[in-house]
Amino acid sequence: MNTRTADDGVAEVIGFLLIIAVIVTFAGVWILIYLPSEGNMVETDHARLVTEQFADLKYGIDLLWITGREGVNSSRLISPSPVEGTTISGLLFLSPPVGTGTITVGEGTKFKINNDTVTALKITYNSANYYASDIRLVYDGGAVFRNDEGEAQSIFLEPSLGTDRFVLVTVNNDEEQQVLGNIPLSVTYSYVDTIYYDNADVTLISAGSDNPWNTLLPQTFANVTVVEYEASIGGWS
Amino acid sequence: MVLMKKADLGLSEVVSSVLVLTMVILAITLIALIVLPIMGENDERVHNGDVLIEFANMKADVDTAWLSNDTGVTRQAVFTLSPFGDKTEITMFPNLFGVLSSGTVSLKHGAGNFNPEGVTYVPVIITYTASNMYADDIELVYSGEDGGSLSQNSNNILPGSEINGEGSYIIVVKASDEEQSLGGNEIITLEYRLDTIVTYGSDHLCVFDMVLR
Numbered sequence: 001m002n003t004r005t006a007d008d009g010v011a012e013v014i015g016f017l018l019i020i021a022v023i024v025t026f027a028g029v030w031i032l033i034y035l036p037s038e039g040n041m042v043e044t045d046h047a048r049l050v051t052e053q054f055a056d057l058k059y060g061i062d063l064l065w066i067t068g069r070e071g072v073n074s075s076r077l078i079s080p081s082p083v084e085g086t087t088i089s090g091l092l093f094l095s096p097p098v099g100t101g102t103i104t105v106g107e108g109t110k111f112k113i114n115n116d117t118v119t120a121l122k123i124t125y126n127s128a129n130y131y132a133s134d135i136r137l138v139y140d141g142g143a144v145f146r147n148d149e150g151e152a153q154s155i156f157l158e159p160s161l162g163t164d165r166f167v168l169v170t171v172n173n174d175e176e177q178q179v180l181g182n183i184p185l186s187v188t189y190s191y192v193d194t195i196y197y198d199n200a201d202v203t204l205i206s207a208g209s210d211n212p213w214n215t216l217l218p219q220t221f222a223n224v225t226v227v228e229y230e231a232s233i234g235g236w237s
Numbered sequence: 238m239v240l241m242k243k244a245d246l247g248l249s250e251v252v253s254s255v256l257v258l259t260m261v262i263l264a265i266t267l268i269a270l271i272v273l274p275i276m277g278e279n280d281e282r283v284h285n286g287d288v289l290i291e292f293a294n295m296k297a298d299v300d301t302a303w304l305s306n307d308t309g310v311t312r313q314a315v316f317t318l319s320p321f322g323d324k325t326e327i328t329m330f331p332n333l334f335g336v337l338s339s340g341t342v343s344l345k346h347g348a349g350n351f352n353p354e355g356v357t358y359v360p361v362i363i364t365y366t367a368s369n370m371y372a373d374d375i376e377l378v379y380s381g382e383d384g385g386s387l388s389q390n391s392n393n394i395l396p397g398s399e400i401n402g403e404g405s406y407i408i409v410v411k412a413s414d415e416e417q418s419l420g421g422n423e424i425i426t427l428e429y430r431l432d433t434i435v436t437y438g439s440d441h442l443c444v445f446d447m448v449l450r
Contacts, residue, residue, distance in 0.1 A: 049290075063304050069304055071401040072398055072406070073396070073398055077395060184286075184293075186394055188396055237393050
């Protein structure tokens with residue numbers, strides 16, 4: 001006959017351990033699955049927002065030369081990071097990190113038009129995401145290129161290029177400006193001058209093999225319009 | 238001496254019920270004191286960023302209207318006054334108190350006036366003022382005086398348009414147009430139409446007809 005009696009404290013200890021186990025499991029799932037999943041969603045949404053802002057920027061830059069507003073400056077907002085616009089709701093983990101981004105304005109691809117050399121206006125966004133794949137957006141001379149992490153750069157928005165006419169957006173300052181940030185920044189641009197070429201051969205100068213312009217040029221156009229811009233990035237002042 | 242006292246069979250259920258009730262009360266307290274404020278602050282910070290983007294889009298569209306001299310065409314800009322004005326997201330913990338946050342959009346006249354051809358025009362100032370429960374309040378100001386500049390809490394974000402630093406495009410409305418102010422937690426629209434562009438010294442007055450609905 002078994003005369004051993006149960007220890008009254010065992011049930012409470014087991015219950016306590018089970019409750020701790022449930023809490024630890026919940027926290028583990030939260031940290032390992034929920035936060036990365038939501039972080040990925042937030043950064044992917046932000047990539048979509050920046051892509052739309054680059055499309056809007058291209059439209060704004062084009063608008064100045066299309067309407068002939070020489071000497072007029074205009075500006076557009078670019079959000080380099082989801083920090084200000086979309087927050088991961090970490091609840092008790094108050095501030096889980098989200099990505100930042102870098103915006104650069106300067107000189108892009110060099111072109112030879114007949115015997116002249118011109119340099120495309122280049123505005124670049126590079127993301128530094130924690131969860132989602134990084135993206136790179138490049139406005140270069142009127143075209144917008146995009147590449148996701150590990151993929152080749154491709155044309156996202158075509159330049160103003162037809163069968164007999166080509167418009168190239170250029171810049172004439174060799175000063176590169178770069179801002180790493182997580183607050184919305186302004187890109188300010190002004191339309192300075194225009195040069196027209198008739199029956200012009202347009203070729204690339206020392207462009208890398210991965211430059212998407214290689215798929216569009218060289219070509220000969222009946223009319224080439226080179227529009228010169230100045231551009232700069234601004235923070236909050 | 239052996240203690241012969243027996244355990245009360247009903248005690249376990251009573252203790253369990255008390256413990257369960259304690260946990261429920263603790264959970265409700267945690268949600269009310271920690272989860273809801275954090276969710277509320279998140280929602281309001283996100284909304285602050287969203288309204289900034291809505292204002293930046295409005296500035297870009299107003300710029301487009303006068304840059305392309307697009308007179309007579311009515312356009313709209315949408316502003317969301319609170320995080321719950323345009324809620325399309327299902328959240329894990331519904332923020333029951335967040336609906337109390339609100340915002341106000343005002344259409345005011347700026348300082349100074351212009352009198353070309355016998356008509357008085359005044360610069361337009363469009364502001365958004367947040368009344369948040371958890372996050373910091375923001376004030377966004379679109380100023381027609383500075384060629385359509387945009388600032389947040391007095392920090393200049395988007396500069397206005399100039400002509401080689403020699404003149405500005407000033408966004409104006411008729412002085413006889415009413416000032417307006419609409420508040421709440423819904424969505425409102427700004428309807429605007431470019432009437433004409435008038436040269437005024439080295440400046441250009443972009444005359445708009447604007448109304449909040």
